[in-house]
Amino acid sequence: xxxxxxxxxxxxxxxxxxxxxxxxxxxxxxxxxxxxxxxxxxxxxxxxxxxxxxxxxxxxxxxxxxxxxxxxxxxxxxxxxxxxxxxxxxxxxxxxxxxxxxxxxxxxxxxxxxxxxxxxxxxxxxxxxxxxxxxxxxxxxxxxxxxxxxxxxxxxxxxxxxxxxxxxxxxxxxxxxxxxxxxxxxxxxxxxxxxxxxxxxxxxxxxxxxxxxxxxxxxxxxxxxxxxxxxxxxxxxxxxxxxxxxxxxxxxxxxxxxxxxxxxxxxxxxxxxxxxxxxxxxxxxxxxxxxxxxxxxxxxxxxxxxxxxxxxxxxxxxxxxxxxxxxxxxxxxxxxxxxxxxxxxxxxxxxxxxxxxxxxxxxxxxxxxxxxxxxxxxxxxxxxxxxxxxxxxxxxxxxxxxxxxxxxxxxxxxxxxxxxxxxxxxxxxxxxxxxxxxxxxxxxxxxxxxxxxxxxxxxxxxxxxxxxxxxxxxxxxxxxxxxxxxxxxxxxxxxxxxxxxxxxxxxxxxxxxxxxxxxxxxxxxxxxxxxxxxxxxxxxxxxxxxxxxxxxxxxxxxxxxxxxxxxxxxxxxxxxxxxxxxxxxxxxxxxxxxxxxxxxxxxxxxxxx
Numbered sequence: 001x002x003x004x005x006x007x008x009x010x011x012x013x014x015x016x017x018x019x020x021x022x023x024x025x026x027x028x029x030x031x032x033x034x035x036x037x038x039x040x041x042x043x044x045x046x047x048x049x050x051x052x053x054x055x056x057x058x059x060x061x062x063x064x065x066x067x068x069x070x071x072x073x074x075x076x077x078x079x080x081x082x083x084x085x086x087x088x089x090x091x092x093x094x095x096x097x098x099x100x101x102x103x104x105x106x107x108x109x110x111x112x113x114x115x116x117x118x119x120x121x122x123x124x125x126x127x128x129x130x131x132x133x134x135x136x137x138x139x140x141x142x143x144x145x146x147x148x149x150x151x152x153x154x155x156x157x158x159x160x161x162x163x164x165x166x167x168x169x170x171x172x173x174x175x176x177x178x179x180x181x182x183x184x185x186x187x188x189x190x191x192x193x194x195x196x197x198x199x200x201x202x203x204x205x206x207x208x209x210x211x212x213x214x215x216x217x218x219x220x221x222x223x224x225x226x227x228x229x230x231x232x233x234x235x236x237x238x239x240x241x242x243x244x245x246x247x248x249x250x251x252x253x254x255x256x257x258x259x260x261x262x263x264x265x266x267x268x269x270x271x272x273x274x275x276x277x278x279x280x281x282x283x284x285x286x287x288x289x290x291x292x293x294x295x296x297x298x299x300x301x302x303x304x305x306x307x308x309x310x311x312x313x314x315x316x317x318x319x320x321x322x323x324x325x326x327x328x329x330x331x332x333x334x335x336x337x338x339x340x341x342x343x344x345x346x347x348x349x350x351x352x353x354x355x356x357x358x359x360x361x362x363x364x365x366x367x368x369x370x371x372x373x374x375x376x377x378x379x380x381x382x383x384x385x386x387x388x389x390x391x392x393x394x395x396x397x398x399x400x401x402x403x404x405x406x407x408x409x410x411x412x413x414x415x416x417x418x419x420x421x422x423x424x425x426x427x428x429x430x431x432x433x434x435x436x437x438x439x440x441x442x443x444x445x446x447x448x449x450x451x452x453x454x455x456x457x458x459x460x461x462x463x464x465x466x467x468x469x470x471x472x473x474x475x476x477x478x479x480x481x482x483x484x485x486x487x488x489x490x491x492x493x494x495x496x497x498x499x500x501x502x503x504x505x506x507x508x509x510x511x512x513x514x515x516x517x518x519x520x521x522x523x524x525x526x527x528x529x530x531x532x533x534x535x536x537x538x539x540x541x542x543x544x545x546x547x548x549x550x551x552x553x554x555x556x557x558x559x560x561x562x563x564x565x566x567x568x569x570x571x572x573x574x575x576x577x578x579x580x581x582x583x584x585x586x587x588x589x590x591x592x593x594x595x596x597x598x599x600x601x602x603x604x605x606x607x608x609x
Contacts, residue, residue, distance in 0.1 A: 004260060006231045009268035010037040011606065013256050014276055015238045015285060017042070018093020019588065020575045020595035021276035022216035023133070026162075026223070027599035029230045034606060036229060037267055038221075039236040039258050042066070042090035046222055051096045052212040053350065054204070055334075055358040060097040061086045061436040067097065070280060070474060077460070077482025083540050084436045085477065087278055091234070092217025094278070095588060098542070099362025100204040100213060101423075102165050103585030104130070104156055107194030108417055109457070112407050116580045117552045118561040123194055126593055127155045129600075133592040134158035137208055139167035146176045147201040147364075151190045162219035163592065165203035168364055169355065174331070174449060174510060175201065178365040178424050181507040187367075191585075197368040197418045204361035205588070211354030216592075235260050239471040241273050241289040241571060242266070243305050251305055253571040259471075271606055272570050276595075279544040279577045280464050283312040284475045286548065286558070286573075287466045291565060300469045306567040310556045312475075314546040315462035316582040318421075319481050321491065321538035322452040322498050323524065324428045326515030334427035335447040363425045368418035368456070368584065369497055371490060387412060390486045399555060404459075407581065408486065411457055418584060420494040421454040422501075431537040432519045439539060446516055451501060453494035454541055456584040459484040464547055479544075482535065491538065492531035499524050543587045548577035562601050574598040 017040030068087040074080035088094035107123040114122035182199025242255040253273035275282040290305035297304035349356035411417035428448035462479035551557030563572045
C-alpha cells in the first residue's frame with residue numbers, strides 16, 4: 001500500500017491541527033529528538049485573506065472549505081430551535097475563524113477546576129501559561145486613557161508569547177461611551193484580575209504591525225512547519241485510534257487510522273496519541289475507537305474497549321441574546337459597509353496602510369455583571385428564594401452534583417461573581433435567524449448597535465455522540481439550552497440589565513429617540529418578556545466545552561489532571577472538551593493556556609520515557 005508518511009512510526013501523533021494542536025506541534029518539536037505527526041482534516045489556510053483580514057470573519061461561516069458547519073438538535077428551551085455551530089476547518093482551527101476577542105476566566109472558575117480533582121489547574125498555577133502564549137501590545141496613549149486600559153501589568157499579561165493581543169489603535173466614540181456608561185453606574189471592570197465586574201475593553205488577537213489576525217496557524221505552526229521532526233498531513237480525516245489492551249497495565253494507544261482523499265492509512269505511535277479535534281471531534285474519535293458508553297458502541301457495531309458513558313456528556317456553551325438599537329444618523333457603525341464605496345475605501349486603506357475598519361475585530365467592549373443588578377438591587381432574601389425555587393438544598397444524589405450545586409450557589413450569591421457577561425457590537429444582529437451569515441447580515445436599512453447578554457456559567461448540560469461507525473458522519477449535538485430553570489431566569493435578568501444600560505448616559509445620547517429596534521421592533525419591559533426574548537432569539541456565542549471532562553470518573557470525568565484518558569496509558573485529550581466548568585468569558589485564551597500546560601506535561605513525560 002502506498003503511503004504519504006515520512007516515517008514508519010512517530011513519537012507523538014496529534015489528531016487535529018486546530019488551536020491546541022498547533023500549540024502542541026510547536027512546543028513538542030522544540031526537542032529535536034521528538035518526532036511529531038499532526039493530522040488535520042482542513043487545509044493550510046494561513047494566506048487566506050478572509051482569515052488574515054480581521055473584519056472579514058463573517059465570510060468564513062457556512063463555507064464548507066473552512067467551517068465544519070455543525071448543526072445542533074432542537075432545544076426545547078429555545079422553542080425547539082436548532083443552532084449552527086461554526087468550527088474552524090483548517091490549520092489553526094477555530095482561532096482562524098472566530099471574532100478574535102481575548103477574554104479571561106475568573107479566579108473562582110479556575111479554582112473550581114482544581115477542586116474537581118485537578119491539582120495544578122487553579123488560578124495561580126495557570127497564570128504562567130496565560131502569560132506564555134501571548135504578547136500584549138499597548139494602544140496609543142489617548143485610547144489607553146479613554147478606555148481605562150491600566151491593567152496590562154497584571155498576573156495574566158504576557159510580553160513575549162506568539163499570539164499578539166492588541167487594542168484599537170484609534171478611538172471609536174462608541175467604545176468610550178460604553179466604558180463611561182458603566183462608570184456612571186459605578187462599575188468599572190478589570191478583565192484580567194479574575195474577580196471584578198463592570199465594563200471594560202478587551203484586546204483582540206490582531207497583530208497591529210501587519211493588521212492581520214494573529215492565530216495558532218500563523219503564530220505557532222507557521223514558523224515551525226519546516227522542522228525536520230514535524231510532519232503535517234492536511235485533508236486527513238481521523239477514523240479511529242488503534243488500541244491494545246495490556247491487562248493490568250491498562251489500554252495503550254499504538255497508532256491512528258486516517259484517510260486522505262478516500263485512501264486509508266495507518267500511522268504508528270511510539271509514545272503518545274493526542275486528540276485535539278475539539279469539543280465535538282475529540283469525543284467522536286474516542287467513541288469511534290471504542291471508548292465511551294458500552295451500550296452505544298454495541299448498537300453501532302464498535303468493539304467497546306473502555307466503558308465510560310461520560311464521553312460526550314457535560315456539554316456546556318455560552319448562550320447570548322440582546323436587542324439592537326438604532327443610532328443617531330451621525331453615528332458611524334459597521335452597518336455602513338452596505339455601501340460599496342465604503343467597502344472600496346476601506347480595502348484601499350487596508351492594502352496601503354494595514355489600518356482602518358478592516359483591521360478591526362468583532363468587538364472590544366465587554367462587561368461582567370453580578371446577578372444582583374443595578375436596576376433594582378435585590379435583598380439577600382430574594383436570592384435565597386431564587387435558589388430555593390430552582391436549586392433545593394436537599395442532599396444531592398452524587399458528589400458531582402454536590403460540587404456543581406455549591407459552585408452555582410457561590411456565583412449567584414456573591415456580589416463579586418458574575419453569572420452574566422455583556423458585549424456591545426457596533427452593528428445590527430439578528431439572533432432569531434438560523435443561518436450564521438443571516439444573523440450577521442445587514443438586512444435592516446438603518447444603523448444599529450447591539451448589546452448582547454451572555455450566560456457566563458451556564459448550568460444546563462447537553463451532550464454529543466456518534467450515530468454511525470463512520471467518521472464521515474457528523475456527530476449528534478444536543479445542547480439542551482435553557483434546560484436548567486436558572487439559566488432562563490438569569491438570562492432574562494441580564495437582558496433587562498442591557499435594556500437599562502440603553503438609558504444611561506453617555507450611551508443614551510448615541511441612540512435615536514424613538515428609533516427602531518431589532519428584532520421586530522420588540523420592546524422588553526418585564527422579566528417574563530425578557531425570558532421569552534431569550535427563548536426566541538438567543539443564539540450560541542460558539543464557546544462549547546466540556547465533552548471530555550477533566551475530572552475523576554466518579555464525578556463524570558473522561559481524562560485525569562494530566563489529560564490522560566481514564567483507563568489508558570498514553571492517550572490524551574488537549575482542547576476545550578476537557579474544561580469541567582465553562583470559563584466565564586470567550587474560551588480562546590483558556591484553550592491556549594491549557595494547550596501550553598498540556599505541552600509542558602507531555603514534554604515532561606516524554607523525557608522520562
